[in-house]
Amino acid sequence: MRLKDRVALISGASRNIGKTIALTFAREGADVILVANKSGDELEEAAQECGALGVRAQALQADVSDSAHVNRLVQQGLERFGHVDILVSAAGIRPNRPFWEVTDDEWHRVLAVNLYATFYLARALAPEMMKRKSGNIIAIGGMSTLTAGTNRAAVGASKTGLHGLIRSIALELGPYGVRANLVLPGLIDTARLNPEWYPPGGADLMRPGAGGHSTPLGRKGTPQDVANACLYLASDESSYVTGDRIVCAGGAYM
Numbered sequence: 485m486r487l488k489d490r491v492a493l494i495s496g497a498s499r500n501i502g503k504t505i506a507l508t509f510a511r512e513g514a515d516v517i518l519v520a521n522k523s524g525d526e527l528e529e530a531a532q533e534c535g536a537l538g539v540r541a542q543a544l545q546a547d548v549s550d551s552a553h554v555n556r557l558v559q560q561g562l563e564r565f566g567h568v569d570i571l572v573s574a575a576g577i578r579p580n581r582p583f584w585e586v587t588d589d590e591w592h593r594v595l596a597v598n599l600y601a602t603f604y605l606a607r608a609l610a611p612e613m614m615k616r617k618s619g620n621i622i623a624i625g626g627m628s629t630l631t632a633g634t635n636r637a638a639v640g641a642s643k644t645g646l647h648g649l650i651r652s653i654a655l656e657l658g659p660y661g662v663r664a665n666l667v668l669p670g671l672i673d674t675a676r677l678n679p680e681w682y683p684p685g686g687a688d689l690m691r692p693g694a695g696g697h698s699t700p701l702g703r704k705g706t707p708q709d710v711a712n713a714c715l716y717l718a719s720d721e722s723s724y725v726t727g728d729r730i731v732c733a734g735g736a737y738m
């Protein structure tokens with residue numbers, strides 16, 4: 485087991501990519517702290533599925549865009565498990581509207597969830613990781629990290645900022661044995677419960693299997709594809725990788 489005796493905290497863990505990451509880490513022996521802002525029943529169910537794999541699992545409902553919530557949940561996790569070895573910051577939102585229609589509240593909310601949350605989580609966990617001379621921080625970006633998209637100004641700004649944040653964290657924490665990296669998913673076959681986040685006609689992309697023709701591999705990615713990339717970065721197999729990124733997009737970036 486590649487993550488035996490380690491503890492991972494995963495945000496956005498109630499469904500889709502975040503939940504799959506939690507289950508994948510649990511199968512590899514990690515105890516897991518699953519965090520989500522809403523979807524309390526789904527979060528508890530995901531934690532139970534992880535626990536059924538023979539590891540300890542804790543479900544914590546918190547708004548990771550709020551630093552006070554983050555400090556509280558990190559303290560709860562440390563009190564139960566003693567340490568946190570791996571952070572996966574996977575919570576994200578992606579409203580779809582022209583930048584001139586974005587309200588101040590929407591702008592700040594996107595930055596708070598997509599960017600500030602990773603900062604708050606990493607900041608809260610860094611002292612303990614530095615003390616132990618070990619730790620691993622993984623953030624989930626997206627193609628907006630690398631390319632512009634119509635009606636995605638707020639998302640693009642937040643995800644591009646995330647790239648810079650991860651590189652800075654990697655540089656500052658490297659001397660303490662703590663690594664930080666980014667995973668950039670492309671078109672992933674997930675349950676899309678917020679149709680307002682997608683352009684007109686985006687409903688077609690929500691159908692299982694649809695949209696795969698847009699990648700050289702001829703298919704959508706799966707949450708497991710993204711989880712596998714995270715597992716590589718969380719494991720010792722990537723011990724010489726930091727401040728870097730994995731584009732998990734089926735070659736679409738080409």
